[in-house]
Amino acid sequence: MATMLDVSLRAGVSKATVSRVLNGTGQVKESTRKQVYKAMEELGYRPNFLARSLANRTSNSIGLVVSTFDGFYFGRLLQQASRQTETHGKQLIVTDGHDTPEREEQAVQMLADRQCDAIVLYTRFMSEKAIMKLINSIDMPVVVINRDLSQARDRCVFFEQQDAAFQAVEYLISQGHRDIACITVPIHTPTGKARLQGYRSALEKHGIAWDPDKVKYGDSGMTRGYELCLQLLEEKATFSALFACNDDMALGASKALHQAGLRIPQDISLFGFDDAPSAKWLEPGLSTVYLPIDNMITTAIDQAIKLANDLPIETLPPFTGKLVLRESVTTGPFYQNSSSASSS
Amino acid sequence: MATMLDVSLRAGVSKATVSRVLNGTGQVKESTRKQVYKAMEELGYRPNFLARSLANRTSNSIGLVVSTFDGFYFGRLLQQASRQTETHGKQLIVTDGHDTPEREEQAVQMLADRQCDAIVLYTRFMSEKAIMKLINSIDMPVVVINRDLSQARDRCVFFEQQDAAFQAVEYLISQGHRDIACITVPIHTPTGKARLQGYRSALEKHGIAWDPDKVKYGDSGMTRGYELCLQLLEEKATFSALFACNDDMALGASKALHQAGLRIPQDISLFGFDDAPSAKWLEPGLSTVYLPIDNMITTAIDQAIKLANDLPIETLPPFTGKLVLRESVTTGPFYQNSSSASSS
DNA sequence: CTGTTAGCGCCTTCAT
DNA sequence: ATGAAGGCGCTAACAG
Numbered sequence: 001m002a003t004m005l006d007v008s009l010r011a012g013v014s015k016a017t018v019s020r021v022l023n024g025t026g027q028v029k030e031s032t033r034k035q036v037y038k039a040m041e042e043l044g045y046r047p048n049f050l051a052r053s054l055a056n057r058t059s060n061s062i063g064l065v066v067s068t069f070d071g072f073y074f075g076r077l078l079q080q081a082s083r084q085t086e087t088h089g090k091q092l093i094v095t096d097g098h099d100t101p102e103r104e105e106q107a108v109q110m111l112a113d114r115q116c117d118a119i120v121l122y123t124r125f126m127s128e129k130a131i132m133k134l135i136n137s138i139d140m141p142v143v144v145i146n147r148d149l150s151q152a153r154d155r156c157v158f159f160e161q162q163d164a165a166f167q168a169v170e171y172l173i174s175q176g177h178r179d180i181a182c183i184t185v186p187i188h189t190p191t192g193k194a195r196l197q198g199y200r201s202a203l204e205k206h207g208i209a210w211d212p213d214k215v216k217y218g219d220s221g222m223t224r225g226y227e228l229c230l231q232l233l234e235e236k237a238t239f240s241a242l243f244a245c246n247d248d249m250a251l252g253a254s255k256a257l258h259q260a261g262l263r264i265p266q267d268i269s270l271f272g273f274d275d276a277p278s279a280k281w282l283e284p285g286l287s288t289v290y291l292p293i294d295n296m297i298t299t300a301i302d303q304a305i306k307l308a309n310d311l312p313i314e315t316l317p318p319f320t321g322k323l324v325l326r327e328s329v330t331t332g333p334f335y336q337n338s339s340s341a342s343s344s
Numbered sequence: 345m346a347t348m349l350d351v352s353l354r355a356g357v358s359k360a361t362v363s364r365v366l367n368g369t370g371q372v373k374e375s376t377r378k379q380v381y382k383a384m385e386e387l388g389y390r391p392n393f394l395a396r397s398l399a400n401r402t403s404n405s406i407g408l409v410v411s412t413f414d415g416f417y418f419g420r421l422l423q424q425a426s427r428q429t430e431t432h433g434k435q436l437i438v439t440d441g442h443d444t445p446e447r448e449e450q451a452v453q454m455l456a457d458r459q460c461d462a463i464v465l466y467t468r469f470m471s472e473k474a475i476m477k478l479i480n481s482i483d484m485p486v487v488v489i490n491r492d493l494s495q496a497r498d499r500c501v502f503f504e505q506q507d508a509a510f511q512a513v514e515y516l517i518s519q520g521h522r523d524i525a526c527i528t529v530p531i532h533t534p535t536g537k538a539r540l541q542g543y544r545s546a547l548e549k550h551g552i553a554w555d556p557d558k559v560k561y562g563d564s565g566m567t568r569g570y571e572l573c574l575q576l577l578e579e580k581a582t583f584s585a586l587f588a589c590n591d592d593m594a595l596g597a598s599k600a601l602h603q604a605g606l607r608i609p610q611d612i613s614l615f616g617f618d619d620a621p622s623a624k625w626l627e628p629g630l631s632t633v634y635l636p637i638d639n640m641i642t643t644a645i646d647q648a649i650k651l652a653n654d655l656p657i658e659t660l661p662p663f664t665g666k667l668v669l670r671e672s673v674t675t676g677p678f679y680q681n682s683s684s685a686s687s688s
Numbered sequence: 689c690t691g692t693t694a695g696c697g698c699c700t701t702c703a704t
Numbered sequence: 705a706t707g708a709a710g711g712c713g714c715t716a717a718c719a720g
Contacts, residue, residue: 001483003697014707019699026700027705044481049457050398051697054712059394069422078413082440091454093437096426110435113393137388139345222625248621255625277592278622281566281599347713358691363715371689395713398696692719697712704707 002043011039022047053115061091062304063111067124068099071220071248072276073293077122080294084301090117090308101125105134112138117308120300122146124189141307143300147190154315157300161191164289164321165198165245168271171323172241173206176335177269181214181239183228183249185273195245195273213237218249225252233260240332241269247276247288254282254328265330275324285326292319346387355383366391397459405435406648407455411468412443415564415592416620417637421466424638428645434461434652445469449478456482461652464644466490468533485651487644491534498659501644505535508633508665509542509589512615515667516585517550520679521613525558525583527572527593529617539589539617557581562593569596577604584676585613591620591632598626609674619668629670636663 004022008015013032020026021036028036039045053059064081066074078094085092095111097104104123111119119142123131132151135142145157172180182199185192196215203210214237216228225244232239233256242257244250250272254264262268264284272279272288279286296319306313348366352359357376364370365380372380383389397403408425410418422438429436439455441448448467455463463486467475476495479486487499516524526543529536540559547554558581560572569588576583577600586601588594594616598608606612608628616623616632623630640663650657 004699005697015698016700016708017706020706023699029705032705046453046457048398048459048697050394050403050459051712052699054392054394054398054714055697055699057712069426070419072416072419075414075416075419078440082413082442086442092439095436095438096422098426098430109390113390115392115394222621226625251622251625255627258627277566278595281570281595283599283602283627349713359714360692360716361690364690367715369716373689376690392713395696396715398698399713399715401696690720692717694716694718696715699712700710702708702710704705 001048002045003048004045006043007036007039007045010043011035057115058117059091059115060089061093061114061116062301062308063108063114063116063119064092064094064122065097065104065107065111065119066094066122067097067104069096073274074122077293077297081120081297081301084298085305088301088305090305097123097125099125101127101130105130108134108138108142112140116140118142118304120145120297120304124186124191141304143303143307145296145300148318154313155303157296157303157316157319159291159296159319160321161194162198162201164291165195165243165273166202167198167321167323168273168289169199169202169243170205171325172243172269172271172329172332173202173208175241175269175329175331177241177332178206178208178334179214179239179332180208180241180243181216181232181237182243183216183218183225183232183245183253185218185220185245185249187217192245199243214239218245220246220248222248222252225249226256227252229253229256233257233262239268241271241329243271245273247272247274247279247286250286250288251278251282254286265328269329269332271329279324280326282328284328287326287329288324289321290324291321295319345392346389347392348389350387351380351383351389354387355379401459402461403435403459404433405437405458405460406645406652407452407458407460407463408436408438408466409441409448409451409455409463410438410466411441411448413440417618418466421637421641425464425641425645428642429649432645432649434649441467441469443469445471445474449474452478452482452486456484460484462486462648464489464641464648468530468535485648487647487651489640489644492662498657499647501640501647501660501663503635503640503663504665505538506542506545508635509539509587509617510546511542511665511667512617512633513543513546513587514549515669516587516613516615516673516676517546517552519585519613519673519675521585521676522550522552522678523558523583523676524552524585524587525560525576525581526587527560527562527569527576527589527597529562529564529589529593531561536589543587558583562589564590564592566592566596569593570600571596573597573600577601583612585615585673587615589617591616591618591623591630594630594632595622595626598630609672613673613676615673623668624670626672628672631670631673632668633665634668635665639663 008018021033082092095107097107122145143155184196218224272286275288275290352362365377426436439451441451466489489501528540562568616630619632619634
């Protein structure tokens with residue numbers, strides 16, 4: 001691999017000059033510039049990135065860590081992140097946190113060690129405290145997605161999870177459902193908690209008693225959605241609607257319902273979360289909540305780049321979800337029945 | 345950010361000693377080792393990765409470029425790649441090729457510039473010639489997924505696309521289907537060509553005439569699957585079975601069929617490709633072909649690591665697909681009719 | 689066991 | 705407009 005020295009020798013100039021033409025710094029006579037280019041060409045010269053970054057103390061790249069690579073959600077996220085980073089002329093370099101808080105932290109460290117100019121962290125598992133400690137311990141700025149850090153609000157890009165879940169469930173209620181089962185996403189994560197809380201507060205607002213037998217604690221997978229719906233059915237929980245806290249589990253659940261001879265939505269209404277690409281094409285189309293991930297990640301990258309360039313940033317308002325109504329919900333037994341007295 | 349010099353000063357030793365304890369090279373007295381650790385601790389020292397890599401000429405990481413981040417397929421791939429790399433104590437660093445050949449090439453270059461010890465390339469778009477040129481131009485070894493490079497067979501980890509498609513279509517035929525429509529994945533890619541070719545040769549083997557009106561050229565998306573199936577229907581193509589060259593398009597197609605009042609499989613049998621996570625949970629379960637991606641990427645990473653360590657590698661046999669039979673296919677009009685004379 | 693001395697490949701004053 | 709020299713932070717002989 002040819003080095004800068006090789007080029008300089010071949011072009012009959014000094015390393016400094018080569019460096020100048022390479023970076024467009026300083027003045028270089030047109031003729032010598034030509035020679036240098038020629039020499040580079042002939043040698044197939046490529047600047048050594050590490051050496052350059054070391055000298056510059058910047059790698060012209062921004063790092064992204066996601067908790068996992070799995071699922072359509074992060075794929076979409078990465079896709080968009082990659083494009084957006086590129087529009088700023090920087091390189092995106094991504095790592096995953098293997099779905100554990102320790103790995104997430106390591107991933108950030110690793111990116112920091114590589115001198116990324118800024119880091120975007122999408123964590124599902126780290127505690128707020130751990131995050132704060134981490135971002136205070138490393139040199140480069142970090143912006144955090146999917147968290148509302150009270151001590152660093154301006155570094156946060158997040159989504160009103162609870163409110164969106166609330167809307168979804170309230171919609172179900174407005175359609176005449178009162179017996180609404182729920183399958184959660186991992187409940188030890190902020191997201192899991194928030195969505196469940198949204199469910200609870202919607203019930204509460206409408207005077208519907210909380211029934212622990214109607215909620216099942218899931219992971220995020222289709223299989224678990226299937227299993228838990230099966231449980232619900234076997235335990236003879238009564239429900240006219242099911243709120244699955246993500247579309248994947250909704251799909252699993254729909255299989256269980258079908259196998260039990262229950263039709264969607266005639267017998268059971270189904271509501272998902274995420275608006276997965278497939279939601280629209282299922283039969284019936286799955287009603288769900290759309291998350292503006294593209295928007296969020298784009299915004300996060302923009303913030304990160306500003307921070308990397310020492311530009312001022314302003315703290316952003318939270319993003320909000322939007323219900324996407326398709327065919328998986330129909331009116332329930334209490335429809336039109338505007339009395340909402342408590343049914344104790 | 346504390347440097348090695350800072351540590352050495354504080355510990356009252358030389359940089360070399362610090363380097364020794366850091367890397368566990370050479371002999372260091374236990375007591376001084378302790379001091380050094382203490383100094384590092386107090387200073388919150390973290391070695392500068394770039395400097396280390398520059399001096400070492402190795403970054404202890406392997407690079408992976410995928411053509412796009414989108415879709416479950418690459419998510420699963422990345423997931424597994426990440427885990428496997430880690431078991432070898434190396435870091436995985438991934439980039440995408442924005443679904444264009446130029447970008448794919450750039451991505452590899454970028455990884456090479458960062459001194460990855462080896463590179464794994466999953467390309468959908470680069471030509472064989474371009475790939476060969478690229479891997480010959482960079483210093484680090486590269487292993488190529490999803491391609492059968494005649495000039496570098498030992499660097500290839502690929503899948504018998506055509507054979508798998510052939511099997512799928514032959515299965516359809518064995519079930520008594522003769523009018524089989526097909527929706528392809530991007531036809532300018534080797535994968536697209538191979539799967540279509542599998543379809544064609546299965547027909548041919550069984551003396552079924554090739555009917556261009558029954559094949560539609562798709563991308564990879566659900567939407568396009570829907571649209572093309574709609575076209576098929578509108579053009580009154582006659583078919584009792586539909587072979588969609590990936591599960592996503594199969595899903596889109598299923599929607600179109602449903603809307604046309606056609607039932608799967610009673611009216612139309614449907615076969616997919618990829619065995620997407622959702623395939624199992626759809627109603628009816630989608631028959632499809634399973635690709636051993638986990639296996640393939642694991643193998644590819646292993647090969648890459650061997651190459652990085654200058655270990656010998658052996659050229660691998662191609663991976664093969666496996667039909668996953670679920671409920672989306674039933675017997676067709678020609679079932680039991682074992683005569684396969686040409687129907688001219 | 690530990691310190692000294694050269695680099696790794698590039699950038700950047702400071703002279704000329 | 706160009707060259708010389710020192711430094712980025714770390715590693716690797718080579719002496720003691």
